[in-house]
Amino acid sequence: MPIDSNRYKPTTSRANLVKKILYHPLTKGNQHTRYGLENEEPAKKAIQTRLKKTISLSGLFIHRTLNYLAASPDGLIGEDSILEVTCPSSIKEYTPKKAFNLGKLSYMEVGNKRGELVLKRNHVFYYQVQGQLNISEKKYCYFVVWTPKGFIIDKIHRDESFFNEKIEPFVTEFYMKSLLPEIIDPRFKRNLPIRTGISNEAV
Numbered sequence: 001m002p003i004d005s006n007r008y009k010p011t012t013s014r015a016n017l018v019k020k021i022l023y024h025p026l027t028k029g030n031q032h033t034r035y036g037l038e039n040e041e042p043a044k045k046a047i048q049t050r051l052k053k054t055i056s057l058s059g060l061f062i063h064r065t066l067n068y069l070a071a072s073p074d075g076l077i078g079e080d081s082i083l084e085v086t087c088p089s090s091i092k093e094y095t096p097k098k099a100f101n102l103g104k105l106s107y108m109e110v111g112n113k114r115g116e117l118v119l120k121r122n123h124v125f126y127y128q129v130q131g132q133l134n135i136s137e138k139k140y141c142y143f144v145v146w147t148p149k150g151f152i153i154d155k156i157h158r159d160e161s162f163f164n165e166k167i168e169p170f171v172t173e174f175y176m177k178s179l180l181p182e183i184i185d186p187r188f189k190r191n192l193p194i195r196t197g198i199s200n201e202a203v
Contacts, residue, residue, distance in 0.1 A: 014178045015194040021179065023188060035089035043085050043146035044075060047153070051142070053077050061136040066168070068175045071135035080139040084129055087146045095150035108145065111154070118154045119143050127167060129156050134163035173197055 044055050055075040063069040073082035091099035099105045100117055107125055111118030119126050129141045133156070143154045177197030187194050 014174055014196045017174070018178050018182050018194050019188060022182060032089045035092075036087040039087040039146065039148075040074065040085055042148075043087055043144065043151065044083070046146065046151060047083070047085070047142070047144055050153075051077070055083055058082065061132075063135045064137070066172065068180075069131075069135055069168075069171060071132040073132050073136065073141070076138075077142060082132055082136055082138045082141050083144065084125075084132065084141055085144045085146055086125070092147050093149070094147060096145040096147060096152045097150075099147070105145065108152075108154075116154075117145075117152050119156065126156075130159055130162050131167055131171075133158040134160060134167075 048055050055077055058073045058076050061071045061073075074085045075083035077083055088099075088105075091104050094102065094104070096105060096108070097117065100108055105117075107120050107123040108117040109120050110116070119129070125143070129143055133139075133141050139158055141156045141158075143156055145152050174197065178195050181195050182188065
């Protein structure tokens with residue numbers, strides 16, 4: 001069972017992530033996630049028009065050597081790029097820039113002298129993007145924040161050092177010490193605490 005790179009960060013609760021992957025994989029989500037899914041296609045059409053590039057379906061990528069790691073971008077652009085779109089319902093009445101100025105877009109920051117907004121490099125979305133880029137072996141990710149009022153694009157380069165130092169070791173440890181043991185010897189259904197991989201934890 002490959003681990004999807006979406007929303008994994010070293011500070012993520014391992015026990016909660018195991019439960020989400022193994023025991024609650026088909027939840028329909030809340031009104032915010034449903035809003036995002038409903039607006040993904042309109043967002044893609046607008047992005048295609050601006051970029052003058054076709055967005056194709058992605059499917060699931062599995063890491064070339066670490067086959068327990070997987071990624072499912074929102075789309076593919078050309079031969080070397082992926083797409084990740086977020087459609088936050090909380091700012092649907094604003095353009096992303098206006099929402100940022102009002103303090104409603106906490107995962108973006110001003111990235112250059114022109115005032116362009118970029119994804120914060122310490123946010124879980126950035127970990128998600130770098131996981132997707134390194135697993136899919138693509139060069140760029142078009143990270144898009146879309147609302148009915150407008151959208152912004154941050155073109156993010158693949159950072160292999162970031163993946164190798166800040167993502168892969170933690171995900172591998174999580175898989176080997178938390179997820180795989182729960183698959184082989186389940187604790188959750190016996191009302192026992194799920195293994196977190198902490199060295200002094202009783203096994």
